[in-house]
Amino acid sequence: MDETGTNLVKLSGVCAILYGVTWVAWLVVSAVATPWDPGDMGPYLLQVNADPTAYLVANWLAVISHVVGLPVALGFYQVLRRWGAMLWVGVLALVLGSLFFIAANIMFRAFAYELGSRYVAASEATRPALEVLASTLYQTGLFLDLIAHELFFSIGIGLFSLAIFRTSVAPKWVGWFGMFGAVAAGGFSLLTLPIIVGWIVAPEPLVVLASGVMIVGMLAAYGWIVVMGIVLLRQREPVTLAT
Incomplete structure (x- = not known):
């Protein structure tokens, strides 16, 4: 008996759980290391250069979590494929979203860590140019992050999550849980992320509300991934590899 499909599902289940765990670790570290909106780039670069450890750990945790999560979409597809070929769009969106997240976090790490030391050593005359470069790279990373939110979530x-309603793979509440995460972390991010990072000027209470919606949505989305990882690991019937 070909157990390739079953093994892929089990591997995806393990990766899904690790994905959620490493993402929560990133959330905890980044809460103290990397503000959503750094404000003036000069003080931000000085801060990163003075204490780069937490910043680097946060960004590498983000990269590692999304690398670990790359096989997850294939496992989800194997057990939910009865919904039809439309799920391949979901697979592609999860993988591309992860790649955009990886690219954004590598850019965040590279610009702050590399430019931080150069900024400290630079003269007062050349620092403004480095601030402009840092701001440009940071905004580019945020744009990649926004694309990732829409694709992934x-x-x-x-x-x-919609496919769960058409199959018996998981309870219906798992589908609703995933839909909430998709809307709060994905759909709303077109409004919440620009407010959080300062693209849209808003009063402080609205910024706090947007941050809360984003964090709750992402917790729900990654919580859903962990739940689905458990669902994959609990599959009893052999899974035939589908393409």
Whole structure:
């Protein structure tokens, strides 16, 4: 008997749980290391250069979590594929979203860590140019992050959550749980993320509300991934590899 499909599902289940664990670790570290909106780039670069450890740990945890999570979409597809070929859109969205997240976090790490030391050594005359460069790279990373949110959460998790309602793989509440995460972390991010990072000027209470919606949505989305990882590991019937 070909056990390739079953083994892939089990591997995806383990990766899904590790994905959630490493992401929570990133959330905890980044809460104290990397503000959503750094404000003036000069003081921010000085801060990162003075204490780079937490910043580097946070960004590498983000990269590692999304690398670990790359096989997850294939496992989800294997057990939910009865919904139809539309799920391949979900697979592609999760994988591309993860790649955009990885690219964004590598950019965040590279610009702050590399430019931080250069900024400290630079003269007062050259520092403004480094601040402009840092701001440009940071804004580019945020744009990649926004694309990742829409691909990963809105489309990827949204489609796989909808598929749960058409199958008996998981209880219906798991589907609703995933839909909440997809909307709060994905759909709303078109508004909440620009407010959080300062693209849209808003009063402080609205910024706090947007941050809360984003964090709750992401916790729900990654909590859903962990729940689905457990669902994959508990599969009893052999899974035939599908393409």
